[in-house]
Amino acid sequence: MNWRQHNVRLAALEAQAIEIIREAEAEFANPVMLYSIGKDSSVMLHLALKAFAPSKLPFPLLHVDTTWKFREMIAFRDETAKRLGVDLQVYTNEDGVRRGVSPVASGASIHTQVMKTEALRQALDKGRFDAAFGGARRDEEKSRAKERIFSHRTQTHGWDPRSQRPELWSVFNTCLKAGESMRVFPLSNWTELDVWDYVAAEAIPVVPLYFAKPRPVVERDGALIMVDDDRLPLRAGEQPREMMVRFRTLGCYPLTGAIRSESATLDAIVDEMRQSRTSERQGRLIDHDESGSMEKKKREGYF
Amino acid sequence: MTKPSSSETSRPVLRFLTCGSVDDGKSTLIGRLLYEQGLIFDDHMTALQSDSRKHGTTGEDIDFALLLDGLEAEREQGITIDVAYRYFATPRRHFIVADAPGHEQYTRNMATGASNSDLAVILVDASKGLMPQTRRHAMIASLLGIRYVVLAINKIDLVDFRQNVFDRVVAEFTAFAAAFGFKDIRPIPLAARFGDNVLSPSSRTPWYGGPPLMAYLETVEIDDDRAAQPFRMPVQWVNRPSADFRGFAGTVAAGAVAPGDPVVVLPSGQTSRIKDVLGPQGTVERAGAGAAVTVTLASEIDIARGDMLAAPDHRPPVADQFAAHLVWMSSEPLLPGRSYLMKINHVTMTASVTELKHRIDVENLDKLAAKTLAMNEIGVANLSLARPIPFDAYADNRTTGAFILIDRYSNETVAAGMIDFALRRATNIHYQPITVTKAERSRLMTHKPVVLWFTGLSGAGKSTIANLVEASLHARGVHTTLLDGDNIRHGLNKDLGFTAGERVENIRRIGEVAKLMTEAGLVVLCSFISPFRAERRMVRELLPEGEFIEVFVDADLDACIARDPKGLYRRALAGEIKNFTGVDQPYERPENAELTLDTAHDSAATLADQVVAELIRRRVF
Numbered sequence: 001m002n003w004r005q006h007n008v009r010l011a012a013l014e015a016q017a018i019e020i021i022r023e024a025e026a027e028f029a030n031p032v033m034l035y036s037i038g039k040d041s042s043v044m045l046h047l048a049l050k051a052f053a054p055s056k057l058p059f060p061l062l063h064v065d066t067t068w069k070f071r072e073m074i075a076f077r078d079e080t081a082k083r084l085g086v087d088l089q090v091y092t093n094e095d096g097v098r099r100g101v102s103p104v105a106s107g108a109s110i111h112t113q114v115m116k117t118e119a120l121r122q123a124l125d126k127g128r129f130d131a132a133f134g135g136a137r138r139d140e141e142k143s144r145a146k147e148r149i150f151s152h153r154t155q156t157h158g159w160d161p162r163s164q165r166p167e168l169w170s171v172f173n174t175c176l177k178a179g180e181s182m183r184v185f186p187l188s189n190w191t192e193l194d195v196w197d198y199v200a201a202e203a204i205p206v207v208p209l210y211f212a213k214p215r216p217v218v219e220r221d222g223a224l225i226m227v228d229d230d231r232l233p234l235r236a237g238e239q240p241r242e243m244m245v246r247f248r249t250l251g252c253y254p255l256t257g258a259i260r261s262e263s264a265t266l267d268a269i270v271d272e273m274r275q276s277r278t279s280e281r282q283g284r285l286i287d288h289d290e291s292g293s294m295e296k297k298k299r300e301g302y303f
Numbered sequence: 304m305t306k307p308s309s310s311e312t313s314r315p316v317l318r319f320l321t322c323g324s325v326d327d328g329k330s331t332l333i334g335r336l337l338y339e340q341g342l343i344f345d346d347h348m349t350a351l352q353s354d355s356r357k358h359g360t361t362g363e364d365i366d367f368a369l370l371l372d373g374l375e376a377e378r379e380q381g382i383t384i385d386v387a388y389r390y391f392a393t394p395r396r397h398f399i400v401a402d403a404p405g406h407e408q409y410t411r412n413m414a415t416g417a418s419n420s421d422l423a424v425i426l427v428d429a430s431k432g433l434m435p436q437t438r439r440h441a442m443i444a445s446l447l448g449i450r451y452v453v454l455a456i457n458k459i460d461l462v463d464f465r466q467n468v469f470d471r472v473v474a475e476f477t478a479f480a481a482a483f484g485f486k487d488i489r490p491i492p493l494a495a496r497f498g499d500n501v502l503s504p505s506s507r508t509p510w511y512g513g514p515p516l517m518a519y520l521e522t523v524e525i526d527d528d529r530a531a532q533p534f535r536m537p538v539q540w541v542n543r544p545s546a547d548f549r550g551f552a553g554t555v556a557a558g559a560v561a562p563g564d565p566v567v568v569l570p571s572g573q574t575s576r577i578k579d580v581l582g583p584q585g586t587v588e589r590a591g592a593g594a595a596v597t598v599t600l601a602s603e604i605d606i607a608r609g610d611m612l613a614a615p616d617h618r619p620p621v622a623d624q625f626a627a628h629l630v631w632m633s634s635e636p637l638l639p640g641r642s643y644l645m646k647i648n649h650v651t652m653t654a655s656v657t658e659l660k661h662r663i664d665v666e667n668l669d670k671l672a673a674k675t676l677a678m679n680e681i682g683v684a685n686l687s688l689a690r691p692i693p694f695d696a697y698a699d700n701r702t703t704g705a706f707i708l709i710d711r712y713s714n715e716t717v718a719a720g721m722i723d724f725a726l727r728r729a730t731n732i733h734y735q736p737i738t739v740t741k742a743e744r745s746r747l748m749t750h751k752p753v754v755l756w757f758t759g760l761s762g763a764g765k766s767t768i769a770n771l772v773e774a775s776l777h778a779r780g781v782h783t784t785l786l787d788g789d790n791i792r793h794g795l796n797k798d799l800g801f802t803a804g805e806r807v808e809n810i811r812r813i814g815e816v817a818k819l820m821t822e823a824g825l826v827v828l829c830s831f832i833s834p835f836r837a838e839r840r841m842v843r844e845l846l847p848e849g850e851f852i853e854v855f856v857d858a859d860l861d862a863c864i865a866r867d868p869k870g871l872y873r874r875a876l877a878g879e880i881k882n883f884t885g886v887d888q889p890y891e892r893p894e895n896a897e898l899t900l901d902t903a904h905d906s907a908a909t910l911a912d913q914v915v916a917e918l919i920r921r922r923v924f
Contacts, residue, residue, distance in 0.1 A: 002584060004582075004583075004584065006313055007313070008313060008314070008315050009314070009315060009316050009397055011594075012315060012316065012593060014583055014595070015554060015583070015593055015594055015595040016595075018554075018583065018595035019539065019554045019595050022539050022540045022552055022553075022595075023539060023649070025540065026539060026540045026608055026649070047583075050583045051552070051595070052540075052542065052552075053581070053597075054542070054544050054548060054550075055542050055543070055544040056544065138388045138390065139389075139390040145387045145388050145389065146386065146387045146388075165714075165715060165716045166411050166412065166414070166415040166632050166716050166719070167415060167716075168414065168415050168418040168419075168705070168707055168716070168719045169418045169419065169701065169702065169705045170554075170702070171646050171647070171705060171706060171707050172646075173646065173707060173709055173714070173716045175644070175709055175714035176714065177714065188388075189388070189390070189399060191390045191392075191397075193392070
């Protein structure tokens with residue numbers, strides 16, 4: 001039996017996301033889908049393929065590569081693009097690379113600013129994209145809870161939370177002036193649990209890092225950091241240990257804390273999450289500089 | 304967290320809205336709901352405790368309001384500015400909560416939250432009773448089609464949990480809300496800060512026999528009457544991967560669709576049958592309201608985005624004029640006659656308010672005469688569209704009867720609209736065919752028709768220059784005429800004053816007259832202050848490309864005041880004339896005028912020569 005007949009809640013979320021994706025494709029001249037390789041991106045891409053079937057995906061995917069992603073993420077990205085036959089564009093801020101910006105040498109905040117926020121702005125300008133889909137959800141973080149589904153950006157990609165357009169029904173105001181752009185969030189109304197339920201219902205492939213497995217980690221500033229390659233300098237007394245861990249969210253490996261977990265299957269993950277006492281982004285070191293830091297980053301153009 | 308059972312998947316999400324006056328405790332209530340359910344994550348709780356110490360208003364206690372007030376600035380001011388959406392689940396149901404602000408100036412956000420909600424929790428402070436905002440919120444909830452209301456009478460601790468206070472508020476609200484057609488009003492006494500009747504019945508309100516708030520929200524069934532309605536699907540996207548597949552993608556707005564069903568396409572009126580219905584999982588036997596589908600038809604007919612597929616025996620009306628309720632959301636007031644963009648059922652087109660019938664006093668629902676709507680005001684208006692569209696009354700369908708109005712310059716969403724009914728069927732309108740064409744008249748004239756539109760401040764020199772230009776053209780054998788304040792305001796437009804709305808109508812009529820005169824083949828010189836960009840653009844768009852030449856007579860305001868040829872500035876500055884451009888009404892400088900005349904440096908005669916030279920350059924004659 002088709003799961004949609006008994007899970008009306010998830011079926012409604014799926015239909016709404018498809019409507020949003022179609023609307024953006026119909027309204028904008030040159031949209032692009034931000035593909036961050038994580039579970040939300042996997043779900044968003046899956047929905048986009050459904051939205052336009054039997055046509056091909058009518059826009060490219062864009063991955064902003066900081067060069068510090070987990071190796072398994074990059075392998076998964078390339079394999080996914082090949083398997084689905086989609087146009088994947090990869091952009092790296094080469095200027096940042098030349099200047100030696102990295103999470104190790106420059107710290108989380110400068111690395112994020114240069115290699116993610118600035119890189120994204122450069123990539124959007126270069127591609128002359130007037131709309132960019134993102135997999136962000138409103139349940140992730142407080143400032144996201146107030147963001148529109150169609151969220152306006154200025155010519156310099158800035159977000160002004162104080163003058164957002166009211167968003168009524170599913171009637172989206174998509175008007176832009178020259179040089180302005182829109183961020184579009186089809187998963188706005190999804191929760192983390194919805195994403196996993198959907199991954200399970202539709203058997204969507206996700207990066208293996210989400211599943212528990214023994215991995216080499218060091219404990220640093222209260223987080224478990226996986227030693228993914230030899231670029232992570234070990235501090236005095238640090239010795240990588242094999243631990244049974246998995247990742248709840250994926251980013252740059254030196255900035256993404258693993259969680260101790262035995263959950264090696266989708267069912268186990270969903271069960272674990274229903275018991276969880278911490279939020280999803282708790283493992284993301286870049287969010288914790290100070291309260292309100294996500295809002296600051298978003299105003300500057302971060303997703 | 305508790306593990307949801309299978310019942311949470313089979314119930315639709317309950318989308319509800321919390322609203323109330325400032326300090327009624329909305330955010331506190333939601334924070335308390337989440338906290339009591341054990342739904343606040345540990346790291347969020349830690350941040351909340353630290354934020355409470357820094358910004359909190361509840362002393363040593365946790366300030367739950369801070370959990371929802373997401374944006375920095377408002378956290379510092381201690382107010383909720385925007386709509387925030389929260390997601391939570393219990394073993395019985397999933398919820399999306401829209402937290403709408405209580406401040407009067409942010410009522411637009413409440414309408415926004417209401418448009419996406421099925422139920423409203425309206426908070427009332429028991430110690431204060433019903434406030435003007437309570438009435439406003441009940442009215443907006445009703446207007447936006449919400450049929451279920453929880454009347455949450457909060458801070459019942461402040462009135463010593465007295466039943467008579469509760470009963471009085473309930474009676475007052477019920478009387479007021481009788482006109483709103485709510486299906487269910489459920490009053491509940493609460494002390495959100497302490498948790499009374501939030502999750503479990505409070506021992507301090509023994510006189511209350513109803514369910515606590517959470518139990519009610521978990522079990523309330525929202526009637527979805529869309530399923531029983533005739534089929535509607537606005538076409539969102541035409542799917543054409545190859546010559547052998549032509550599908551129409553959209554979301555079913557009402558009824559259901561199945562292969563073999565007859566359909567009519569509106570506004571064209573062509574009919575066909577459904578061949579296949581594709582859902583997200585492939586071909587399906589049937590798709591109901593809310594499903595995102597792609598359908599194919601048995602015959603090839605021309606269908607575009609914005610057309611509507613409908614049941615042929617229950618067609619929606621098609622019209623280019625209708626009556627609607629408007630909630631005005633912009634700091635720029637509504638101007639009847641001004642051209643806005645309207646987005647409805649995936650079509651965007653120009654539309655204008657032809658008549659504002661009345662404004663609604665939200666305190667007592669009185670109909671008040673009005674010439675405009677300011678931010679947060681609600682009115683009933685007649686609208687005229689650029690072309691006929693299919694739609695349903697909002698009362699019948701919250702999807703196909705809803706629209707927004709967009710300002711053409713700022714791109715701001717200025718109004719939410721709900722259609723009441725069509726004013727007349729567009730199918731009855733025919734244009735009189737014209738046999739002698741504009742081109743033929745122009746050929747006889749030996750020059751092209753254009754409108755020269757002189758705009759600028761009073762006293763800038765518009766009429767002086769226009770007169771010189773006309774004399775020069777006349778001498779060259781060009782057929783001209785001149786429209787200015789003197790010959791228009793004293794005749795055609797003598798019924799109009801100088802409010803912003805009347806200025807719009809003034810320019811609209813002048814534009815139409817100028818257009819008729821270009822059809823007669825004339826070069827029409829128009830000399831009007833015309834302070835608003837939107838109206839100048841409206842005239843520009845009446846005319847074919849290239850026939851509107853905007854001439855900006857640029858003069859410094861101080862210079863105009865010093866010159867003051869008619870003594871008008873002196874009187875305006877003394878307060879004797881209201882709505883005077885440059886004094887108490889703005890002048891919006893043209894952004895892309897075809898010609899800008901610099902009156903500070905050149906004489907009127909030189910500037911007139913520049914205008915004539917421009918016409919020669921454009922090969923007008």
